[in-house]
Amino acid sequence: MAATNDPFQFQEFDEAGNLLEANRDATTISMEDDDTEPQKQRSAAGFPPDADNEDPLDTDDTTELLSGQKKSAPFWTFEYYQKFFDIETHHVKERIFGSVLPWPGRNFIHVYLRRNPDLYGPFWICTTFVFAVAISGNISSFLVHSGKPGYKYTPEFQKVTIAATAIFSYAWFVPLGLWSLLLWRNNKVMSLVTYSFIEIVCVYGYSLSIYIPAVVLSIIPFDWVRWCSIVVALCLSGSVLMMTFWPAVREDHPKMIIAIMAGIVMLNALLAIGCKIYFFGKPIQAPAIDSPPANESIKAASST
């Protein structure tokens, strides 16, 4: 692939006279070649049995550490962030399918992400989810209210802002909290498995992908359909997270295991049920939920 691309690159280089571009692309291609080989082997091998789990893990850890040292760039440079976008279309597809269809015993980080966590998937899945939930919430409220006297359609654009705040803070602050919690527990109880912050962000981002079809299905104006789709999405997403973080907390005290797992599931359920109630609420509930911000704004207006 690199050989076929090279003449093209140099043409571009001649035309644009852009030395930086050509160089950067060349390094990406070589990194890509390094990374795709083990990735393919791993997915071809499938999930290794549990007894053999520890050894390949450890070697993977050391190789990751070494490779990280080899191509480390300071965090303010563009190259540092470029390595989180070093993926191809088929990787993203595999990861999305892996997060939508969790398989018992298949750890998302070990099977799909190892050595190469990306930020492309989490970012664009979150953005898609924001617009999907805002737009389908708007369509569903139109379908519920249409035909009633005195109803005037409004785009409800402020829902996009609310959805963006809720979803992006879930996808970034929860991993941050979980990462610091795991770091702290790892100091107390030696665990064989540690995850980096980017890996946790990546798992959380991809685990949201199942919610996108779920909220699109929620357009159907029957309450039981909405609850079903949200609960199914909640179970799938929750099970991906549970299976991923199980090895990291397995060595801990039973109380801590229960607390961490319950925390993960509770926050996930909070997001799912919050989305269902706020964006696809019952027609009677909708004004009741919408009224507190209006009251606040009135208060703020009167106080100023």
Added chain:
Amino acid sequence: MAAAEEASRPFAGLSDVSISDDIPVEGDISVPVGASRRDDELSTLDEPVKETILRDLRAVGNKFVHVLYPKRSSALLRDWDLWGPLLLCVTLALLLQGGAADSDDQGGPQFAEVFVIIWFGSIIITLNSKLLGGTISFFQSLCVLGYCIMPLTVAMAVCRIVLLSVSGTVSFAVRLAVVTASFGWSTFASTAFLADSQPPNRKALVVYPVFLFYFVIGWMVLTFSPSQ
């Protein structure tokens, strides 16, 4: 003979600028004295302001034609400008004003929201394509994404005319058709310019955000409903 001469004086090339006889020298290397008057005529300092403005407008109009007829040429990429995107963005945001229930908070997007979505959206898409290893420069990509909003701005103008004349289901059907067509046109035109700058196995990763961007703008155009 020349080789022997060079061997005897190893640093001759540094000091000696004269060209030996066996190399044929061609071309006009004299300083063009007579051409200076022609240069003065073409200088942008002396021309009337009207011509300057007209030339820039012609460049912008030329790019509009490129978007309407997106053949894979690099003219839109080479001389980027942000005048056209600014014009289109402001027009779209102004046309989206005066929508349903501007007074309460259930209304459509405000001017600033449209502006922010268009500019931050294109900046994020550009950063995304650069991070994925695209060979296109930052402002070239911004220019292409901005110019390719044009079909959607036209659709917005058509929607406002349709909303003035007819109402009800017919109006919605016409608007849906117009917005879908212009959304497809925008996505097609921008990918025709942008997709070539990517490695082949990452094209879908670059095209998807562009699709989402124009889809959201198309949604804003479609859901616009005027106040009564």
